Every structure is written in C-alpha cells, then in structure tokens.
Amino acid sequence: MLVRSQSVIHMVEKHGRRRLLPPGFTADLASRYGVVIAWILVIVVFSILQPETFATWGNFQTIFGSQAVLLILALGLLPSLRVGEIDLSFAGVMTVAIVLVGYLSVDVGWPIGAAAAAALFAGAFAGFINAFLVVNVGLNCIVVTLGTGTLLGGLAVAINLETVTGISPVLVDAVRTQVLGLPLAFWYGVLLTTLVWYVFKYTPLGRYLQFSGVGPEVARLSGIRVDAIRFGSLMTASIVAALAGVVLTGTLGAANPRIGLAYLLPAFSAAYLGSTVISPGRFNAWGTFVAVYFLVTGITGLELLGLSGWISDVFYGASLVLAITFSHLLAQFQERRRDRRVASLRDDPRQLPTEASTR
Amino acid sequence: MPEQLLTARGVGKTYGVRPVLQDFSLDLGRGEIHALLGQNGSGKSTFIKIVAGYVEPDDGTQISALGTDLRFPLRGREAQGLGVAFVHQDLGLLGSETVFENFLLSGFDPSDRVRINWSRRRSEVRESLESFGVDIDLDRPVSEASDMERAMIAIVRAIASLRGRDAGILILDEPTPYLPRDGIDRLFAVMREASAAGFGILFVTHRLDEVWAVADRVSVLRDGKLVANSAVADLDERTLVQQILGFSLDQYYPEQRPAATGAPVLHATGVSGNQVRDLDLTVGSGEIVGITGLLGMGWEEVPYLLFGATSGSGSIELAGKPYDIGHLSPAEAIRGGLALLPGDRLGRSGIGAATVLENVTLPTLGGLYTRGLLRLGKELEEVKAALEEFGVVPPDPHARFASLSGGNQQKALLAKWFRTNPTVYLMHEPTQGVDVGARKQIFERIAEARARGTSILIASSEYEDLAHVCDRVLVLRDGRVVSELHGDGLTPERISEQCFARASTGAESAGSPIEGVG
Numbered sequence: 001m002l003v004r005s006q007s008v009i010h011m012v013e014k015h016g017r018r019r020l021l022p023p024g025f026t027a028d029l030a031s032r033y034g035v036v037i038a039w040i041l042v043i044v045v046f047s048i049l050q051p052e053t054f055a056t057w058g059n060f061q062t063i064f065g066s067q068a069v070l071l072i073l074a075l076g077l078l079p080s081l082r083v084g085e086i087d088l089s090f091a092g093v094m095t096v097a098i099v100l101v102g103y104l105s106v107d108v109g110w111p112i113g114a115a116a117a118a119a120l121f122a123g124a125f126a127g128f129i130n131a132f133l134v135v136n137v138g139l140n141c142i143v144v145t146l147g148t149g150t151l152l153g154g155l156a157v158a159i160n161l162e163t164v165t166g167i168s169p170v171l172v173d174a175v176r177t178q179v180l181g182l183p184l185a186f187w188y189g190v191l192l193t194t195l196v197w198y199v200f201k202y203t204p205l206g207r208y209l210q211f212s213g214v215g216p217e218v219a220r221l222s223g224i225r226v227d228a229i230r231f232g233s234l235m236t237a238s239i240v241a242a243l244a245g246v247v248l249t250g251t252l253g254a255a256n257p258r259i260g261l262a263y264l265l266p267a268f269s270a271a272y273l274g275s276t277v278i279s280p281g282r283f284n285a286w287g288t289f290v291a292v293y294f295l296v297t298g299i300t301g302l303e304l305l306g307l308s309g310w311i312s313d314v315f316y317g318a319s320l321v322l323a324i325t326f327s328h329l330l331a332q333f334q335e336r337r338r339d340r341r342v343a344s345l346r347d348d349p350r351q352l353p354t355e356a357s358t359r
Numbered sequence: 360m361p362e363q364l365l366t367a368r369g370v371g372k373t374y375g376v377r378p379v380l381q382d383f384s385l386d387l388g389r390g391e392i393h394a395l396l397g398q399n400g401s402g403k404s405t406f407i408k409i410v411a412g413y414v415e416p417d418d419g420t421q422i423s424a425l426g427t428d429l430r431f432p433l434r435g436r437e438a439q440g441l442g443v444a445f446v447h448q449d450l451g452l453l454g455s456e457t458v459f460e461n462f463l464l465s466g467f468d469p470s471d472r473v474r475i476n477w478s479r480r481r482s483e484v485r486e487s488l489e490s491f492g493v494d495i496d497l498d499r500p501v502s503e504a505s506d507m508e509r510a511m512i513a514i515v516r517a518i519a520s521l522r523g524r525d526a527g528i529l530i531l532d533e534p535t536p537y538l539p540r541d542g543i544d545r546l547f548a549v550m551r552e553a554s555a556a557g558f559g560i561l562f563v564t565h566r567l568d569e570v571w572a573v574a575d576r577v578s579v580l581r582d583g584k585l586v587a588n589s590a591v592a593d594l595d596e597r598t599l600v601q602q603i604l605g606f607s608l609d610q611y612y613p614e615q616r617p618a619a620t621g622a623p624v625l626h627a628t629g630v631s632g633n634q635v636r637d638l639d640l641t642v643g644s645g646e647i648v649g650i651t652g653l654l655g656m657g658w659e660e661v662p663y664l665l666f667g668a669t670s671g672s673g674s675i676e677l678a679g680k681p682y683d684i685g686h687l688s689p690a691e692a693i694r695g696g697l698a699l700l701p702g703d704r705l706g707r708s709g710i711g712a713a714t715v716l717e718n719v720t721l722p723t724l725g726g727l728y729t730r731g732l733l734r735l736g737k738e739l740e741e742v743k744a745a746l747e748e749f750g751v752v753p754p755d756p757h758a759r760f761a762s763l764s765g766g767n768q769q770k771a772l773l774a775k776w777f778r779t780n781p782t783v784y785l786m787h788e789p790t791q792g793v794d795v796g797a798r799k800q801i802f803e804r805i806a807e808a809r810a811r812g813t814s815i816l817i818a819s820s821e822y823e824d825l826a827h828v829c830d831r832v833l834v835l836r837d838g839r840v841v842s843e844l845h846g847d848g849l850t851p852e853r854i855s856e857q858c859f860a861r862a863s864t865g866a867e868s869a870g871s872p873i874e875g876v877g
Contacts, residue, residue, distance in 0.1 A: 201733070202731075202732045202733045202735075203728060203731075203733055204724035204725055204727075204728050204733060206733075207717060207721065207724055208724075210713070210717075211710060211713065211717070211721060214710055214712050214713065215709075215710035215712075215713070217706065217707045218706075218707060218708060218709060218710050218721075219721070220668075220689055221666070221668055221689050221699055221701060221707055221708075222689070222693075222721045222722040222775075223689050223690040223692075223693040223694075223722050224690070224721070225688075225690055281712075
C-alpha cells in the first residue's frame, strides 16, 4: 500500500494541479475496497432492519468473537494459495487436532500443553506427507489432499468417536479470556493477520510465494527454491489448521470430532473473497480478515432476520462463486485499464527524452 | 493421376507492407524428393503454411495439389483431404494425450463413419510405428516421449495418413534436428521408399549433407524470392551455400590471434546435455563470447547447462571455485556470480502478470531486506533509476510487465540481472523479437558492462549481431564445437558458412580450416 500510494501521488504530480485525483481513481477505490464497502452496507442495512438485535454490542461481540477459528484457518491457507496449490486436507487435519487434544488431555490424562503440542506435531506430520506427495512425488495437490483430508477425518473418528468435554480451563482461558471486550482468540487472529501481512509485504518470502505461483520457472531461474517454498507453504497450511483445531477446542470447551468439515468451504470462501480486496488479484492478509467478517456479519444478520441454519451454506457457497467471478472480471478490467495507461504513456512525447538521454 | 503432384505459381504473401514471399513457384513431380532451402526468415515455412491453409496467400497465388486447384482461403484440412500430409516444425502433437490418440488426430478412416474399429486402428498404428523401428507404448502420453520419439511419431503419423492412396504429397518442415543419426537414416530410407511408390516429398532442411543424401531437386529461397531451382546432380556445395547466403565466399579469411583478454573467469569442461556433447569452454574476464549453430545443434542448451537450469553433466570453474553441473542449482549459480537471461521472455524470463518492479528486483530482494523489513521506498528508487538507465519506456515501475513492448521488456530483464553484478552473464537470444532501437540499446549496455569487466556469453542465431558484438564465436554442430571464429575472421558470412558447412567433409569442401577447440 505504501508503494501504491506513492504511485498515486506520482500520478497527481504528473498530471498537474488541474486534476485532483488520478484517472480511474474511483474505479480503483471501488475495486480495492469493494468488499469493505459491501461490508459497511450490510452493517447499515441490518442495523436499520434489526436495530434491536443486530446493532448491539452483544451482537458485535458475537460476530468478532465467534469466528476467530475461521480467520486462522483462512490465513493458514494463504501461502499455499499464493503458490497455486489448493489444499483440501486442512479440515481433516483440524479434526485430528481437535480429537487429539480432547483424547490425550482428558481420556489419557496428559497435561494440556503436551496434548496441544501433540496436535500441532500431528498437523506438521500431515503437512509433511502432503508436501512430500505433491512436491517431491509430483502429484496433483487437490487430489492428494482430498484423499489425505478424508483419511485424516476418518482416523480422527477412529481415535475417538465421542465428543469429549471437560477440556482443561488452562486452554479455555487462554482462548476465551476477554480483552477489550473480545476473546483472546480474536486477538490471536489479528496477530496472525498482521504476521501474514508482514511476511507477504515486507519480506522477500512474500514475493517468492507469489512468483512461485504465477511463474514457477521464472522464479526458479531467478534463484528461488520453488520446491522448498511449495513444501513450506503446504506444511504451513496443515500446522495452522492444527492450531485452529486447538483454538476451537478451547473456544467450545469440548473436543467434537464432527465439526471440522464444516469449515472447509467457508475458509476457501474467505480466502478467495479476500483476494478481491486491498491487493486485488492476490491472496492477502487484511483482505482475508475483511472477507471473514463480512461473511460472518452477513450470515449473522440473515439469521437474525429469521432465516434458519441453511442460510450459512447458501451464503458461503454463493460468496465463493461470486468472489472468483468478481476477481476474474476485475483482473481483466484492471489489466485493460493499466495497459491503456501504459500505452498512452508510451505514446506521450514527454516521455521520449528518457530514451534520448540514454544515448 | 497427373505427373505433377504439386504446382505452385506466383505464390506471394505480404504482412503489412513487408513481403515475406514473392512470386514463388515450385513443381513437385511423382516420385520426386525436393529440398527447400534458405536461411531463417526466407519464407520456407510461410510457403508450407500456405499449402496447409494456416496462412492465406496474396491474390494471384495459384497452387494445385494432386490435380485439384486450391481455392484460398482453404477450409481446415482441405489439403490433407486431397492427400497432402504435413510434419510441421512444432510437430503438432498433443503432449497430454497418448501416442495412439495422437494418431487419431490425423483423421478417421472413412470406413469408420459408423463405428470406429478400435482394434483395427490400433494394430495399424502399431504396424506403422514398427515399420520405422519405433518401439513405443501406444498408451503412453506423448509428453513422456523423448524429442526423438516425438519427431518419429509425427513423421510416422504423416506417412501413415497417406496409406492406401496411390498418390500423395509428404511435406516435412525441418524434420531432422531432433533425430539421432540412425533415426535420420531410417527417415531417409522411408522417404526413398515413398518416392519409389510414386509419392512426392517436399522437405525443408538446413543441413546440406541431407540434400546430397536424399534429394533429387533443390529450390532455394532468399528474402522471399526463389533464387535457384536445379537438380542436385548439377550442384556443388559451394554454389549452393552461395545461393542460400546471397554472397560469394572468400576462400580464406585472414586469421588473427584472439584479442588479448583478461584471465579466464569461467572454465567449463566436459559439459554434456541433451544435444551438447563434451563441450569445453573458457570465457575470459571482460570477454564477449558467442555460441551459435543451426537449430537443434546444441548451442541453445549451453547457457542453461552452465546455469544449472537443465540437467546435464560436466563441471565448471567459476572465479576459481569448482561446481558440478549435475548438482548445480540456479540459486547456487547466482551466488557463484552467474546470471542467465533466458530466450523465452514471458515463459522463463519475466512474469507478465507481475509489475515491472517486481520482475526487476526478484533476484536481488535479499539485498533490500534489512533489519526485518523489505525497503520498498529504496526498491522503488533503485528500479526507477534502473529503468531510466536502461531506457525502458515508459519508466513506470508499477506497469504490468506484459504491457511493455517486447524490446522494453527485454531491457527491463537485462537490468534485472545486471543488478546482481554478475561475473559472467549468460544470454540466450537477447535480441529476439526486439526492435532495432532497443537492439542498439541492448548492445550498448552489453558493451558498457564489458568495460566494467563483466564477461558475457551470448547463445544466438543472429549471426550479424554475434559478428559485431563478440570477441569470439564458437560454432556448434551435432553438439560439438566445430569452429571458433575471431578477429577479422569473425563475420556474419563466415558464421553462416560454418553453420551450413557439410559436417562430414570438413575443411576441403567447406573451404576453410576448421579449428578444434579445447
């Protein structure tokens, strides 16, 4: 964004004082902040429709406090999505983590810290298997992770079919304790968003991830270890999914082996919808943050209007389809517009001294 | 059936105002093997594409094939329907499909209208391949086949599509670069068989030894015009080379000792790849070395092999440090002081969807990352300066890379790698698809870099460029260095001559002493 705003300033300077905003500014704003604007609209509409229930502090707390797990999951997917791999196994990994925490800490009697560590280790192991099959063996990621994800979901049920209650208060407190009116889980999500944003924007790794996805051969010939990056991004997805499982267990105070799968689609919806905002066309951290809470706000509002449980599936599904449609059209539109601008600069005689000065 | 299978008169093709083919004529008789020769861009492939219906010729073009006048524009596969089979330069195979399915692409047997007789088709395909000694699993995807096998599949497929006809035309556009010696021999044997059966064969080649090996007649194109049409028996190689190149060759150029260059910085020994065989190469500090040859002779591979970008064997010594090519990765090569500007600009060199800035700084991001932050402001300043210096228009770091013209893309990519301060800069076709102005700027940057002590290795088929910019040029044939040109002996004509010279007969017929290198 820093780079971007400088270019805007640059444009204003170049086009003189007469024009306050660079050409295409409105379109640019709309495309960069479309979901943010939609989010605000949704809030306004539901606040008018349901002033008693929607526009309340309690509802605000529900919206922000309840879906930290979804945010963490979606953020964990971003590196793998950037390199162009679609990992479907994370819901299964999360389920295994949930079951392990419950089973080891309650049924076996391990300390909660050890149980959580075991869950994260299981996640890392699953990620290693995925990455090995996809990167080293060279299999299709969607197919491999569809298999491993289903396999892990089944294994989780084999370990423990029942919901385990009585999760250690240490974990529950570590997740649910309220800070500034919101549970710690939400702040973990914010922290992770910031971390991903930093990595994507302010470290070379962020660019390497992007380039490994859109131009693996160019990246490789530029000295980037593309395979290592793909490997790492798939491991990240699984480790973060396991982390989300630990957080979810703390949030619910119980380990339920049947809820993991419900997060599969919403997480993709959020990540794809997030790629249409802030840095349109790229999977990015704050875009994902906005997308998660836009989705949750919309669903909460619709549910308050009396629409029953089916609405969330319809809303998440529709959002995913609309998000990829919108981002595709947006990318085309932006390409055309920017290329026209470049073409006009190229033909602009004021630019020609540049070429002459090098002779 | 008429005696003339293919008659072409007044064939022309103009792109904009630039004619690529003018008043070309050709006759192909029954049982004739006709070689079509000429340098790159002389119009050979254009003619073939006209017959195949891919390119619509200018008005006044008259072509008849197998007694039928062709009316342009042709409908898809019209010529094929008359009995003309093609092997195009790119072979026209679908990599993801199996060998068998690729054979089906050449059209169904008319008797299969109602129900495809799969088992009969399969056994036909297998027989066709076996008659060429090609032993390949029909159910393997073509992408898994070697270059040689793919070429054989395309050739066998074309010949098989003429099966059952009493007359037909086989058109081969440079079928041999990827074939091994015995594959070429088998191909020639089949060509002779087909011609004995009354088929006409038109084939494009760069290798003059093949003309003598198999052809009856030769047509030579130069700058879109037919400059010679004669029987092979009436020709000698010197005359033919002159007709192709358009100037007469001096028998002996004055030879000069190599210009004194700095100490060697890159020393490669025993480098082998797909085509390159046991190449030795030394590049001195501040030296510009060219490496060239005809298509498929192995020179294109050299920069990638030295950079660890494709698998091969051999070893290099770079600024005193040894590396094993078998285990070299591009990352290591960059750390060792190499840079590689690939020839495939939007496939291997730059990313169209990213910005110019992101493309330029990709290999040098590490240096911009200090105390935990990527210095975006510094990056922008540096890229702006680099774009100005290299004359990229527009000098907008945020422009989408694909939106730049080819020449400006190449200048930006040149800048990308100069930012790494390479000891040796490897380049593959640095001026391909680049306009004249940009070409000049690129050479200026190369000359400046050399003045600073950077060594440059250019693999290119632009003989003119090589002659002007290089200190030394190595010519490869069949993966080996056959000639090294330098000093006054380094001219575009001389490079062409060395590239086209007949491999087997050496100094006497090529008219020049051939130096062994390494």
